[in-house]
Amino acid sequence: MSEKTIFQKIIDREIPAPLVYEDDLVAAFNDVNPQAPTHVLIVPKKLIPRVGEATAEDQATLGALLLAAGKIADKLGIKDRSKGFRLVINHGKDAGESVPHMHVHLLAGRPLDWPPG
Numbered sequence: 001m002s003e004k005t006i007f008q009k010i011i012d013r014e015i016p017a018p019l020v021y022e023d024d025l026v027a028a029f030n031d032v033n034p035q036a037p038t039h040v041l042i043v044p045k046k047l048i049p050r051v052g053e054a055t056a057e058d059q060a061t062l063g064a065l066l067l068a069a070g071k072i073a074d075k076l077g078i079k080d081r082s083k084g085f086r087l088v089i090n091h092g093k094d095a096g097e098s099v100p101h102m103h104v105h106l107l108a109g110r111p112l113d114w115p116p117g
């Protein structure tokens with residue numbers, strides 16, 4: 001069995017990180033290197049290395065990630081359209097993926113450029 005990812009270790013509570021949100025399928029915690037005043041990582045408890053490798057079996061998990069984003073935004077007071085947030089998923093090298101355990105970045109708290117860098 002291959003070495004657990006850092007995110008799996010956080011999910012399994014082997015590495016301490018306060019959880020911003022948790023349900024049966026996903027966990028969320030603050031990014032260690034925040035790119036905005038709010039930068040939360042929403043991670044499936046099941047290891048899906050990257051979004052393009054998800055299968056039909058993962059449908060509920062993929063849905064849970066987006067539903068969690070809405071709940072977290074609500075909890076953090078950024079769901080209102082006058083504020084807002086951005087969700088980002090990096091798949092592979094050109095996108096800047098650095099942890100091979102799929103995750104959704106939730107970024108907020110400042111105006112975010114478009115197109116992204």
Ligand code: DGP
Nearest residue numbers: 006029030031032033090096097098099
């Ligand atoms: P990505 O580049 O899309 O694979 O994003 C990986 C993110 O994970 C990056 O923004 C930094 C964050 N990160 C890496 N190691 C840790 C860690 O040990 N704890 C936390 N909370 N975040 C981490």
